[in-house]
Amino acid sequence: MTSRTTTPGSRTGGTLLFILLSVGSGLLLSIQSRINGALATALGDPIAAATFSFGVGMLALVLTALVTPTARRGARRIPAVLRERRFPWWYLAAGAVGAMIVFSQSATVPLIGVALFTVCLVTGQSIGSMVMDRVGFGGAVPRKINALRVAGVVLTIAGVVWVVNPGAAGTELSSQLLPMGFALLVGMLMGFQGAANGAQSAAYVSAIAATMVNFVVGFAVLATVLLARLAGGVELAPLPTEPWYYIGGLLGCIFVGLTATVIKRLGVLVTSLAAVGGQLVGSLVLDIVVPAAGSHVSTATVLGTLLTLLAVALASVSGARGTTAAVETRQKIHR
Numbered sequence: 662m663t664s665r666t667t668t669p670g671s672r673t674g675g676t677l678l679f680i681l682l683s684v685g686s687g688l689l690l691s692i693q694s695r696i697n698g699a700l701a702t703a704l705g706d707p708i709a710a711a712t713f714s715f716g717v718g719m720l721a722l723v724l725t726a727l728v729t730p731t732a733r734r735g736a737r738r739i740p741a742v743l744r745e746r747r748f749p750w751w752y753l754a755a756g757a758v759g760a761m762i763v764f765s766q767s768a769t770v771p772l773i774g775v776a777l778f779t780v781c782l783v784t785g786q787s788i789g790s791m792v793m794d795r796v797g798f799g800g801a802v803p804r805k806i807n808a809l810r811v812a813g814v815v816l817t818i819a820g821v822v823w824v825v826n827p828g829a830a831g832t833e834l835s836s837q838l839l840p841m842g843f844a845l846l847v848g849m850l851m852g853f854q855g856a857a858n859g860a861q862s863a864a865y866v867s868a869i870a871a872t873m874v875n876f877v878v879g880f881a882v883l884a885t886v887l888l889a890r891l892a893g894g895v896e897l898a899p900l901p902t903e904p905w906y907y908i909g910g911l912l913g914c915i916f917v918g919l920t921a922t923v924i925k926r927l928g929v930l931v932t933s934l935a936a937v938g939g940q941l942v943g944s945l946v947l948d949i950v951v952p953a954a955g956s957h958v959s960t961a962t963v964l965g966t967l968l969t970l971l972a973v974a975l976a977s978v979s980g981a982r983g984t985t986a987a988v989e990t991r992q993k994i995h996r
Contacts, residue, residue, distance in 0.1 A: 687939025698770030718910030735867020756878025785848020816972030
Protein backbone atom coordinates (compact mmCIF):
# COMPACT_ATOMS: atom_id res chain seq x y z
CA MET A 662 0.00 0.00 0.00
CA THR A 663 1.35 3.41 -0.96
CA SER A 664 0.78 6.53 1.05
CA ARG A 665 0.37 10.03 -0.29
CA THR A 666 3.05 12.50 0.65
CA THR A 667 1.74 15.96 1.37
CA THR A 668 4.28 18.77 1.16
CA PRO A 669 4.13 21.79 3.49
CA GLY A 670 3.47 24.02 0.47
CA SER A 671 0.46 22.02 -0.67
CA ARG A 672 -0.92 21.95 2.88
CA THR A 673 -0.55 25.73 3.15
CA GLY A 674 -2.12 26.34 -0.26
CA GLY A 675 -5.02 24.01 0.48
CA THR A 676 -5.64 25.61 3.87
CA LEU A 677 -5.56 29.09 2.32
CA LEU A 678 -8.14 28.06 -0.28
CA PHE A 679 -10.51 26.76 2.42
CA ILE A 680 -10.01 29.92 4.47
CA LEU A 681 -10.90 32.05 1.43
CA LEU A 682 -14.02 29.95 0.86
CA SER A 683 -15.02 30.54 4.46
CA VAL A 684 -14.41 34.29 4.11
CA GLY A 685 -16.65 34.24 1.05
CA SER A 686 -19.39 32.49 2.99
CA GLY A 687 -19.20 35.26 5.58
CA LEU A 688 -19.65 37.90 2.89
CA LEU A 689 -22.76 36.07 1.70
CA LEU A 690 -24.13 35.97 5.24
CA SER A 691 -23.82 39.75 5.61
CA ILE A 692 -25.73 40.24 2.34
CA GLN A 693 -28.35 37.73 3.48
CA SER A 694 -28.76 39.68 6.72
CA ARG A 695 -29.57 42.87 4.82
CA ILE A 696 -31.99 41.12 2.43
CA ASN A 697 -33.89 39.31 5.19
CA GLY A 698 -34.05 42.49 7.23
CA ALA A 699 -35.55 44.34 4.25
CA LEU A 700 -38.07 41.54 3.67
CA ALA A 701 -39.13 41.67 7.33
CA THR A 702 -39.72 45.41 7.02
CA ALA A 703 -41.73 44.94 3.81
CA LEU A 704 -43.93 42.19 5.29
CA GLY A 705 -44.18 43.75 8.73
CA ASP A 706 -43.26 40.46 10.42
CA PRO A 707 -39.78 38.93 10.97
CA ILE A 708 -41.15 35.38 11.37
CA ALA A 709 -42.84 35.57 7.97
CA ALA A 710 -39.64 36.91 6.38
CA ALA A 711 -37.57 34.11 7.91
CA THR A 712 -40.12 31.49 6.78
CA PHE A 713 -40.12 32.72 3.19
CA SER A 714 -36.31 32.84 3.18
CA PHE A 715 -36.02 29.28 4.45
CA GLY A 716 -38.76 28.09 2.10
CA VAL A 717 -36.95 29.42 -0.96
CA GLY A 718 -33.70 27.82 0.19
CA MET A 719 -35.38 24.48 0.88
CA LEU A 720 -37.07 24.47 -2.54
CA ALA A 721 -33.75 25.22 -4.25
CA LEU A 722 -32.06 22.33 -2.41
CA VAL A 723 -34.84 19.87 -3.24
CA LEU A 724 -34.62 20.82 -6.92
CA THR A 725 -30.82 20.42 -6.78
CA ALA A 726 -31.22 16.95 -5.29
CA LEU A 727 -33.64 16.00 -8.08
CA VAL A 728 -31.47 17.10 -11.01
CA THR A 729 -27.90 16.50 -9.73
CA PRO A 730 -26.73 12.85 -9.51
CA THR A 731 -24.27 13.47 -6.65
CA ALA A 732 -26.82 15.41 -4.61
CA ARG A 733 -29.46 12.77 -5.37
CA ARG A 734 -27.23 10.00 -4.03
CA GLY A 735 -26.61 11.99 -0.85
CA ALA A 736 -30.36 12.60 -0.39
CA ARG A 737 -31.06 8.88 -0.75
CA ARG A 738 -28.69 8.16 2.14
CA ILE A 739 -30.63 10.40 4.55
CA PRO A 740 -33.32 7.87 5.65
CA ALA A 741 -30.74 5.10 6.30
CA VAL A 742 -28.42 7.44 8.22
CA LEU A 743 -31.27 8.67 10.43
CA ARG A 744 -32.64 5.16 10.92
CA GLU A 745 -29.22 3.77 11.90
CA ARG A 746 -28.52 6.79 14.14
CA ARG A 747 -25.04 7.42 12.81
CA PHE A 748 -24.99 10.66 14.75
CA PRO A 749 -26.96 11.79 17.84
CA TRP A 750 -30.53 12.72 16.84
CA TRP A 751 -30.25 16.12 18.49
CA TYR A 752 -27.68 17.17 15.87
CA LEU A 753 -30.79 17.84 13.77
CA ALA A 754 -31.35 20.87 16.01
CA ALA A 755 -28.77 22.60 13.79
CA GLY A 756 -31.71 23.32 11.49
CA ALA A 757 -33.53 25.10 14.31
CA VAL A 758 -30.39 27.17 14.91
CA GLY A 759 -30.44 28.06 11.23
CA ALA A 760 -34.02 29.24 11.67
CA MET A 761 -32.91 31.39 14.62
CA ILE A 762 -30.13 32.93 12.52
CA VAL A 763 -32.54 33.97 9.76
CA PHE A 764 -35.10 35.22 12.30
CA SER A 765 -32.41 37.25 14.10
CA GLN A 766 -31.45 38.84 10.79
CA SER A 767 -35.06 39.74 10.04
CA ALA A 768 -35.82 41.01 13.55
CA THR A 769 -32.67 42.92 14.53
CA VAL A 770 -31.04 44.29 11.36
CA PRO A 771 -33.84 46.85 10.81
CA LEU A 772 -33.31 48.01 14.42
CA ILE A 773 -29.53 48.23 14.75
CA GLY A 774 -28.10 47.87 11.22
CA VAL A 775 -25.98 45.15 9.63
CA ALA A 776 -22.65 46.29 11.10
CA LEU A 777 -23.73 46.24 14.75
CA PHE A 778 -25.73 43.04 14.28
CA THR A 779 -22.70 41.36 12.72
CA VAL A 780 -20.27 42.45 15.43
CA CYS A 781 -22.59 41.03 18.12
CA LEU A 782 -23.01 37.83 16.10
CA VAL A 783 -19.23 37.66 15.75
CA THR A 784 -18.70 37.84 19.50
CA GLY A 785 -21.03 34.91 20.02
CA GLN A 786 -19.40 32.94 17.21
CA SER A 787 -15.93 33.48 18.69
CA ILE A 788 -17.01 32.20 22.11
CA GLY A 789 -19.18 29.35 20.84
CA SER A 790 -16.64 28.11 18.29
CA MET A 791 -13.85 28.15 20.86
CA VAL A 792 -15.96 26.00 23.18
CA MET A 793 -16.87 23.56 20.38
CA ASP A 794 -13.22 23.18 19.41
CA ARG A 795 -12.18 22.70 23.02
CA VAL A 796 -14.56 19.77 23.61
CA GLY A 797 -13.94 18.25 20.17
CA PHE A 798 -17.62 18.40 19.28
CA GLY A 799 -18.84 16.22 16.42
CA GLY A 800 -15.85 13.89 16.54
CA ALA A 801 -13.28 16.59 15.81
CA VAL A 802 -9.86 16.64 17.47
CA PRO A 803 -10.08 18.76 20.69
CA ARG A 804 -8.04 21.96 20.57
CA LYS A 805 -6.73 23.71 23.65
CA ILE A 806 -7.84 27.18 24.69
CA ASN A 807 -4.64 29.21 24.80
CA ALA A 808 -3.78 32.83 25.52
CA LEU A 809 -4.17 33.99 21.92
CA ARG A 810 -7.69 32.60 21.67
CA VAL A 811 -8.72 34.18 24.96
CA ALA A 812 -7.16 37.49 23.89
CA GLY A 813 -9.08 37.27 20.62
CA VAL A 814 -12.42 36.85 22.39
CA VAL A 815 -11.66 39.64 24.88
CA LEU A 816 -10.73 42.02 22.06
CA THR A 817 -13.89 41.04 20.20
CA ILE A 818 -16.01 42.00 23.21
CA ALA A 819 -14.06 45.27 23.49
CA GLY A 820 -14.85 45.93 19.84
CA VAL A 821 -18.56 45.43 20.49
CA VAL A 822 -18.50 47.83 23.45
CA TRP A 823 -16.73 50.40 21.28
CA VAL A 824 -19.17 50.03 18.40
CA VAL A 825 -22.25 50.46 20.60
CA ASN A 826 -21.04 53.64 22.29
CA PRO A 827 -24.42 55.39 22.55
CA GLY A 828 -22.93 58.83 22.04
CA ALA A 829 -21.24 57.76 18.81
CA ALA A 830 -24.17 55.75 17.49
CA GLY A 831 -26.74 58.46 18.18
CA THR A 832 -29.14 56.09 19.96
CA GLU A 833 -29.80 55.03 23.53
CA LEU A 834 -27.90 51.92 24.61
CA SER A 835 -30.98 50.58 26.44
CA SER A 836 -32.89 50.31 23.15
CA GLN A 837 -30.05 48.26 21.64
CA LEU A 838 -29.50 45.75 24.44
CA LEU A 839 -32.27 43.27 23.57
CA PRO A 840 -31.50 42.90 19.84
CA MET A 841 -27.76 42.86 20.64
CA GLY A 842 -28.20 40.14 23.25
CA PHE A 843 -30.28 38.04 20.89
CA ALA A 844 -27.65 38.32 18.13
CA LEU A 845 -24.96 37.36 20.68
CA LEU A 846 -26.89 34.23 21.72
CA VAL A 847 -27.50 33.19 18.12
CA GLY A 848 -23.81 33.67 17.34
CA MET A 849 -22.85 31.34 20.20
CA LEU A 850 -25.21 28.68 18.82
CA MET A 851 -23.64 28.97 15.37
CA GLY A 852 -20.59 27.10 16.65
CA PHE A 853 -22.85 24.13 17.41
CA GLN A 854 -24.63 24.50 14.06
CA GLY A 855 -21.42 24.36 12.06
CA ALA A 856 -20.05 21.37 13.95
CA ALA A 857 -23.36 19.45 13.79
CA ASN A 858 -23.74 20.13 10.07
CA GLY A 859 -20.16 18.99 9.51
CA ALA A 860 -20.91 15.70 11.29
CA GLN A 861 -24.07 15.24 9.23
CA SER A 862 -22.23 16.01 6.02
CA ALA A 863 -19.73 13.25 6.81
CA ALA A 864 -22.54 10.79 7.62
CA TYR A 865 -24.45 11.50 4.40
CA VAL A 866 -21.19 11.83 2.42
CA SER A 867 -22.77 14.96 0.97
CA ALA A 868 -22.73 18.60 2.08
CA ILE A 869 -25.85 19.22 -0.04
CA ALA A 870 -27.76 16.50 1.82
CA ALA A 871 -26.73 17.96 5.18
CA THR A 872 -27.77 21.44 4.03
CA MET A 873 -31.13 20.14 2.82
CA VAL A 874 -31.85 18.47 6.18
CA ASN A 875 -30.88 21.72 7.90
CA PHE A 876 -33.35 23.70 5.81
CA VAL A 877 -36.18 21.17 6.14
CA VAL A 878 -35.93 21.26 9.94
CA GLY A 879 -35.60 25.05 10.05
CA PHE A 880 -38.53 25.57 7.69
CA ALA A 881 -40.72 23.21 9.71
CA VAL A 882 -39.99 25.19 12.89
CA LEU A 883 -40.61 28.58 11.28
CA ALA A 884 -43.73 27.50 9.38
CA THR A 885 -45.27 26.11 12.58
CA VAL A 886 -44.69 29.38 14.43
CA LEU A 887 -45.97 31.45 11.49
CA LEU A 888 -49.16 29.40 11.16
CA ALA A 889 -49.80 29.81 14.88
CA ARG A 890 -49.32 33.58 14.58
CA LEU A 891 -51.64 33.81 11.57
CA ALA A 892 -54.27 31.79 13.44
CA GLY A 893 -53.90 34.27 16.27
CA GLY A 894 -54.84 37.17 14.01
CA VAL A 895 -51.46 38.49 12.80
CA GLU A 896 -51.80 40.15 9.39
CA LEU A 897 -49.02 40.44 6.82
CA ALA A 898 -48.40 43.19 4.30
CA PRO A 899 -48.60 42.21 0.60
CA LEU A 900 -45.60 40.30 -0.72
CA PRO A 901 -43.08 42.59 -2.45
CA THR A 902 -42.75 42.03 -6.19
CA GLU A 903 -38.99 42.65 -6.51
CA PRO A 904 -37.18 39.28 -6.93
CA TRP A 905 -34.15 40.28 -4.82
CA TYR A 906 -36.23 40.10 -1.64
CA TYR A 907 -36.33 36.32 -1.97
CA ILE A 908 -32.70 35.38 -2.67
CA GLY A 909 -31.72 35.35 1.01
CA GLY A 910 -32.60 31.67 1.22
CA LEU A 911 -30.31 30.86 -1.73
CA LEU A 912 -27.42 32.67 -0.03
CA GLY A 913 -28.16 30.72 3.15
CA CYS A 914 -27.90 27.44 1.20
CA ILE A 915 -24.45 28.37 -0.03
CA PHE A 916 -23.35 29.51 3.45
CA VAL A 917 -24.45 26.29 5.19
CA GLY A 918 -23.05 24.08 2.41
CA LEU A 919 -19.66 25.82 2.42
CA THR A 920 -19.46 25.67 6.21
CA ALA A 921 -20.29 21.94 6.28
CA THR A 922 -17.54 21.31 3.71
CA VAL A 923 -14.80 23.59 5.03
CA ILE A 924 -15.22 22.77 8.72
CA LYS A 925 -13.91 19.22 8.17
CA ARG A 926 -10.58 20.71 7.06
CA LEU A 927 -10.19 23.79 9.25
CA GLY A 928 -12.08 22.95 12.44
CA VAL A 929 -14.89 24.94 14.03
CA LEU A 930 -12.90 27.92 15.29
CA VAL A 931 -10.87 28.79 12.18
CA THR A 932 -13.87 28.23 9.90
CA SER A 933 -16.06 30.51 12.00
CA LEU A 934 -13.42 33.21 12.39
CA ALA A 935 -12.63 33.29 8.67
CA ALA A 936 -16.36 33.68 7.99
CA VAL A 937 -16.43 36.38 10.65
CA GLY A 938 -13.87 38.39 8.70
CA GLY A 939 -16.07 38.23 5.61
CA GLN A 940 -19.15 39.18 7.63
CA LEU A 941 -17.49 42.21 9.23
CA VAL A 942 -16.15 43.63 5.99
CA GLY A 943 -19.35 42.95 4.08
CA SER A 944 -21.65 44.37 6.75
CA LEU A 945 -19.62 47.53 7.22
CA VAL A 946 -19.53 48.17 3.45
CA LEU A 947 -23.29 47.61 3.22
CA ASP A 948 -24.04 50.03 6.07
CA ILE A 949 -21.83 52.66 4.41
CA VAL A 950 -22.90 52.23 0.77
CA VAL A 951 -26.59 51.30 1.20
CA PRO A 952 -27.45 52.11 4.84
CA ALA A 953 -30.62 50.67 6.37
CA ALA A 954 -33.04 52.90 8.27
CA GLY A 955 -31.75 51.81 11.68
CA SER A 956 -28.05 51.74 10.92
CA HIS A 957 -25.57 54.33 12.23
CA VAL A 958 -22.02 54.12 10.91
CA SER A 959 -19.65 56.35 12.88
CA THR A 960 -15.94 56.47 13.60
CA ALA A 961 -16.60 54.21 16.60
CA THR A 962 -18.34 51.69 14.33
CA VAL A 963 -15.38 51.54 11.96
CA LEU A 964 -12.71 51.41 14.68
CA GLY A 965 -14.66 48.85 16.71
CA THR A 966 -15.02 46.66 13.63
CA LEU A 967 -11.28 46.94 12.91
CA LEU A 968 -10.55 45.94 16.52
CA THR A 969 -12.80 42.92 16.11
CA LEU A 970 -10.97 41.96 12.91
CA LEU A 971 -7.68 42.13 14.84
CA ALA A 972 -9.19 39.83 17.45
CA VAL A 973 -10.25 37.40 14.72
CA ALA A 974 -6.73 37.43 13.27
CA LEU A 975 -5.14 36.66 16.66
CA ALA A 976 -7.43 33.73 17.36
CA SER A 977 -7.16 32.47 13.76
CA VAL A 978 -3.35 32.23 13.94
CA SER A 979 -3.61 30.00 17.00
CA GLY A 980 -6.50 28.01 15.57
CA ALA A 981 -4.78 27.45 12.24
CA ARG A 982 -1.68 26.08 13.98
CA GLY A 983 -3.81 23.65 15.94
CA THR A 984 -5.66 22.56 12.80
CA THR A 985 -2.44 21.96 10.85
CA ALA A 986 -1.00 19.91 13.70
CA ALA A 987 -4.18 17.83 13.92
CA VAL A 988 -4.16 17.16 10.16
CA GLU A 989 -0.47 16.11 10.26
CA THR A 990 -1.18 13.79 13.21
CA ARG A 991 -4.02 12.09 11.34
CA GLN A 992 -1.84 11.71 8.23
CA LYS A 993 0.93 10.04 10.25
CA ILE A 994 -1.58 7.62 11.79
CA HIS A 995 -2.96 6.69 8.35
CA ARG A 996 0.53 6.03 7.01
